[in-house]
Amino acid sequence: MLNGMARWEPGAPDRLQEAAYELYTERGYDATTVAEIAERAGLTKRTFFRHFADKREVLFWRSERVTELVVEAVEGAPADVGPFEAASLGVVAATEFLNDRRPFSQRRHALISANPELQERELIKMARLSGSVAEALRARGVAEVEAAMAAEATMAAFRVGWERWVEPTETRSFTEVAREMLDGLRAVAAA
């Protein structure tokens, strides 16, 4: 037993995530072992893997919340708006959620952009989100390919907007930035 207090202290995943963020920031992702994370949280390696599928997943914990928000927004879009507009409402919902969490987002972005493995994980998360959006669009009656295109295109705008928004020099809200990107996408595609 490493720490008599910690074993039955509640919130194991939270403590593990916090410890992971700390260590990843202090020493970098690569230089941190799962055993060290667990130790700082007063737990063991084995327990870490009971709560998180792998060493990367701890950084993406609860990100499904964003997916839910986006899907709900798409599903709740007015019946008369087209697929691109509906998907855009999903993107906007995500940005509104993230607007309050800019410092956290920046910190997380710094960690992820410093490591290819983490970028891969982020990319597949976004791809799955795109898939969920496409599915929600199909549920609205949008054709297969059209749904996929609208979802992928708006996600592209989201990605580009994200990269911009986390920049320290950017003063606007994520929502504003994303709207600019969505409009920019329209303009670029129309040209």
Next chain:
Amino acid sequence: MLNGMARWEPGAPDRLQEAAYELYTERGYDATTVAEIAERAGLTKRTFFRHFADKREVLFWRSERVTELVVEAVEGAPADVGPFEAASLGVVAATEFLNDRRPFSQRRHALISANPELQERELIKMARLSGSVAEALRARGVAEVEAAMAAEATMAAFRVGWERWVEPTETRSFTEVAREMLDGLRAVAAA
């Protein structure tokens, strides 16, 4: 020494890649160990990692060739076409290259779509490709954000087209499919 013949036989990476494809197909990616791949190629695990950064990379070997073709196409686009059109020419170049390689592409796609780890790798490859396209666009004088948007959007069309093209029921060329997707993107964004 596992195989007296193989050690100094030329083309170690080729043999390793072929062995990997065989084993991944026969037993699946997860159920295959690097040691097994190396053994079938008449080499050792250590040598495998001298030629490929990791177990996944062997499936993406020489995919930089596509990147080169795409970038060249974008750079060689007429000076008067807009960023979206220029990027589209890059996508078309990629499809033309892949048109001859449909069976290989389908086999590769089957492997990748069966495994999340491999999907992650594929996604980051595409993201890097998108980055290269954006850079080529900027070299043409396109503004930062506009370049990123055009690159991401056309890559989205490429991805959706790809998923469609590898379908056995699809009879058209990749180039045709991609053009439809690029047009579809225009239509969807304009709506």
Next chain:
DNA sequence: GCGTCGATGGCACCCAGTGTCATCACCTCG
């Protein structure tokens, strides 16, 4: 033939991730 050099083998090692079983705290029920 002799030395150089790049590619390979062999080995030890670290760490991510898993299967299995024992253990512990808490809860319920008699």
Next chain:
DNA sequence: CGAGGTGATGACACTGGGTGCCATCGACGC
């Protein structure tokens, strides 16, 4: 209040990806 059940954790062994290090081998120039 004590017995048994339950879920979370610890402990341990094990597989496999990936790396560092050095010995070795084969080709090639001299």
